[in-house]
Amino acid sequence: MEKLQISKNGRYFTYPDGTPFVWLADTAWTMPQRMKWDDVTYFMEERKRQGFTVLQIVALDPERDIEMRNPTGEKALLDDDLLTPNERYFSYLDWILDKAAEYGFYVLLLPVWGQLVVGHDWGGKTYEKTVTEANAYQYGKWIGERYKNKNHILWCLGGDRQPIHLGVDYRPVWRKMAEGLAKGITGKDLHYNRKDPAWEKLMITYHACHERETGECSTMSYWTDEEAWIRFIMLQSGHGLEPKNYELVKKEYDREHVMPVWDGEPAYEMMPTSWPPVNASFHGSWMVRKRAYWSLFAGSFGHTYGHCSVWCSIAEKEKNAMSRLTWYEALKCEGAEQMKYLRALMEDLRIMTYRPAQDLLPEENDSVEMDQHRQCCLNEADKTVCVYLPSGGTAEVDLRKAGYGDVAYIWWYDPRDGKFYTSDGKETENAQKMIVSDGKLQAESPEAGKEKDWVLIVKKEDGEKPICDKVYFDAEKEGQLKKVFVW
Template identity: 30%
Template sequence: LAELEGVDDPNPYGDLPLVNRDPTKPAVTPGANPADAKAYDYWDHVDYIIDQANARGIYVALLPTWGRYVNAKSGNNHDESLLTAANAATYGEFLGKRYRNKSVIWILGGDRTATGFEPVWRELAKGIAIGVAGKEDYDALLMSFHPRGGETSSTWFHNDAWLDFNMHQTGHSRAERTQSWVKIAKDYERTPVKPVIDGEPLYEDHPVEFRARDYGYSFDAHTRPRAYWSVFSGACGHTYGNHSVWQMYAPNRRPINGPLITWDDAMHRPGSGQVQYVRWLVESRPYFSRVPDQTLIADALDGADRIVATRGEDYAFIYSAQGRKFTVNLGKISGSSVKAWWFNPRNGRAAEIETIPNQGTREFTCPSEGFGADWVLVLDDAAKNFGPPGRKGAK
């Protein structure tokens, strides 16, 4: 159930998801022929989108409903309780049965707090599990919860069996306000241990703090640090977003919070191509031995200058968000000597620096400095003979 009037505003084919706005009555018609408008319903088109993504090796993060259809009395005049503790399981079971054989990750929530509505979300999770597995078996699916800005799913659901990984929305503010590295690290340290991800950081082309006149719009120099701060602080991955894409802005659509360009042009913005380099980097070294470790850095700085560090047994990554120089405490990884590299988050390229003794302290000066001049220092146990960091396909 989509955020922007998705219950009442038909999709481009003229179809609505529910009969009379009733979550227990999905608007399903016999047949699925796209050439037959009566047969091809709302859910057939959802099927098509998921199938197209799956065919390309892409998992779909499937949001059963936006939070506005749960959180009545939330202070938002558009919010209402279409989904309740009485009907959420029925709706969830419909979805679970329909998509149990698809490559989907279930994301409950939808930009709202769960406070006061926890029973609704738990019933929805239960219904989905029953639809997928035929019983309340949460091992049969992968599920999380997308909260509103500044919140995390762990506040309400960390100990729930259905919550497989925690999700933050650190939101669209300046770095010194969001401090995503603090929030991610806190959930990373929780027990029982569960992965954590930032499900909604600052998007590219977004009015910073929703105040474009004061702070302007974000661009790739804002979005890159969010990825490295989170992943190096313990996140299991990262979410990239663009302000025009999430709302599918086009000339015939009502703009929300001042989108700068249309969604199809926004698909080619620099940040959308750069986020892949984070994955290239972390997958170019042994993945499952890596942990956050701020003891690698003598002075981590703060705010937009924040420096974060992570390491495996035989390598380390240190990220300087604005190219500030820093001092490294050596001897934290294996080897009598370490090979040092600079990795460029803007283009995914690496350059070897030198090989040095793995002891004492060493100051490193980044190749450039300032806003947008972010760098990753990579230190390898020289005896391991790792290839260049970030090289796509490297093991």
């Protein structure tokens, strides 16, 4: 696989020839500890069929098993020592990473989960700290050297923790690990706060948590631009109902020091909407779509999907009031299946190259409900405008600012089924010609209301439908898709 790089304008990832990369990730944090080899294969085939291109995985994750054992019972660390990794554990991680490459997935790999650094879990329990300033460099060097030739790996430090946690500053630990990774991958002695062209070869970000007290949830919440190792920005918009991830993305998009930004942990499908999950409602596919389209049209380079039962690989015997499906059952949930329509839009429109264009829409006042918030973006040539309407309704777009004339051609794209419809609800293969009055377009979605979201695509010229049907994995051609192992 080709190594990804950052675009010349600093906004998104590309292949070496400059072609934009479509980042559509799934959160599979605990895969190395919780999934047998045949389940891993099934998982990857399903996610490839649904259009995913990236898997987010943790090498050492204690959240489901403090011993961090793989499915054969091999502990990740001998004597619980970070500097004595168990080769038999990591050989299975090697296999998973190689299998991901075989299926064409890039992997965002976390060397450790944040709990191992802070010694504290979200249930309030405390543990001896496994990762410290004394051993972080050596482990980073070891794992970096182990995977230095795997072009499909990007790196992520952190792991659901801010670098300043419960008043303790853990930034020196993470800096040591970043420098260790650099030594292992490049062979050079790089310093966390010194610019060096070698840092540009390392794609590293930081996965923060969503702080309830402050609302901070970005890679850059507690870091500055002096951190030469940070190359792109991850948001954790979180699992509550209140976060407006389009505002979070905008804040990072507008930074003076430009870096790619994306929502790397939005509200998971079937995740409780409040914590603790007492009498809670659960996020459905509508929330999944809203966070995805809002963030993309606000300037994200891609998007990450997640499911409450998949990230932690829930087994049949572990189902409960919070995780109501097994990971295997959850793979086919509605929101996951609808990600292939998002992938098609990203791919055919090259949406990662668009710029946010809220100035084309009427200004919203503070009384506008979140589920009525429209998000707009415009392509580089000013020939295509996209507007996401989370509840449908009327879209008013000022096309004068995009240089349109008296006529525009519109398409209504349904993110629930990937098809195009006319304003009166009929499926169509053709654009609707619209008269632009005084430079402003008025268009009415085929339907409106709760969970009836639409994408309006406005073009200067008539033409074929802008998003085509896709098949990302054909089970009949590739061999019968099946699950070998039954929990």
